[in-house]
Amino acid sequence: MASVSSRLPVFPWDRLEPYKAAAAAHGDGIVDLSVGTPVDPVPAVVRQALAEAADSPGYPLTHGTSALRESVAAWLRERLGVTGAEPAAVLPTIGSKELVAWLPTLLGLEPGDQVAHPRLAYPTYEVGARLAGAEAVTYDVEVLAAGDPGAALDPSRVKLLWLNSPSNPTGRVLSADELRSIVSWAREHGVLVVSDECYVELGWDSEPVSVLHPDVCGAPSAGTPAARSGGASGHDGLLAVHSLSKRSNFAGYRGAFVTGDPALVKELLGVRKHAGMIVPAPVQAAMIAALGDQEHVAEQRERYARRRAALRSAFEGAGFRIEYSEASLYLWATRDEPCWDTVADLSKRGILVAPGDFYGPAGERFVRIAFTATDERVAAAVERLT
DSSP states (O other), rough: OOOGGGGSSSGGGGGHHHHHHHHTTTTTOOOOOOSSOOOOOEEEEEEEEEEHHHOOOOOOOOOOOHHHHHHHHHHHHHHHHHHTTGGGGGGESSSHHHHHHHHHHTTTOOOEEEEEEEEOOOHHHHHHHHHHTEEEEEOHHHHHHHHTTTOOOOOOTTEEEEEESSSSTTOOOHHHHHHHHHHHHHHTTTTTEEEEEEEOOOOOSSSOTTSSSSSHHOEEEEEHHHHHHHOOOOTTTTEEEEEETTTOGGGGGGOEEEOOOOOHHHHHHHHHHTTTTTOOHHHHHHHHHHHHHOOOHHHHHHHHHHHHHHHHHHHHHHEEEEESSSSSSEEEEEEESOOEEEEEEEETEEEEEGGGGOOGGGTTTEEEEHHHOHHHHHHHHHHHHH
């Protein structure tokens, strides 16, 4: 029996363990800025919804409850301006990472097919390609957004193209014009576009836009005859992936969803039914509560904005240059030296950051700094840097 794990790269975070130990040896303890995991309390409205749905003895539906799908569609329309958002084209997932990892397999990609992702990218895009036996290839965002991928991508082999705006790790935001150019190229060549939009509500210096927004994909404007009658949505060949982990401190609940092209969502639903990929009913109820309440999102944004400002000032004062970082939960920083030298130096001060080469060779002189630590730990990091 062939080993599936042999297809996969070394799990990158294992390489960080010695530096984590060094940082933990600091007299005042470690300040862990290496992982973007929420540390603040789960909103009360979410916990209450989960508790009230705890008596759920029956099997939930893979497609999710109609109430959940309606709430997602309403959020897409009201928060992101997505016209043509239909509940039937919403599919809840067990967090977003499992979908990213399994999407090429679920869609039937095979050896010889290619999955394209940005040169600087979340490692699971490559993992998903490898699990399917396909080939992962990279592209320069600037080149693709200009509508000319050049020799980087072969449209006859690329079957799936990942977008990630706001980006992990850089925090870069693609404009509606850039996204529209990429979508146009992909449609011209019959390439499926999947947009990872997990940080879409965390724009700081720039306002992120969904690939499903009518300015990007040409969906009908709200109130037009096509929109009212359920006509063509403009979402053909497009999927968007969203997570509640960051905006609602929902990471421990594993609640996310994919939406877009109704035919593709139907295909994914058909496969996931057989595979038992089902979001638990109490989590579905908690997702409804989270999507229906913007007050807790505003409160969490304020916390992150405060921590972001403090860390940015401290790292820039310590000689770092911050690039992009206009959205998401990270600062993309460099001292123009190998990233592991930066990691080692900061670990001596009790600060742990992620080396940029975790996200591809193009990040070899950068580090990713998460501002998801508590206020107290952020203050400790600022003190150690000044």
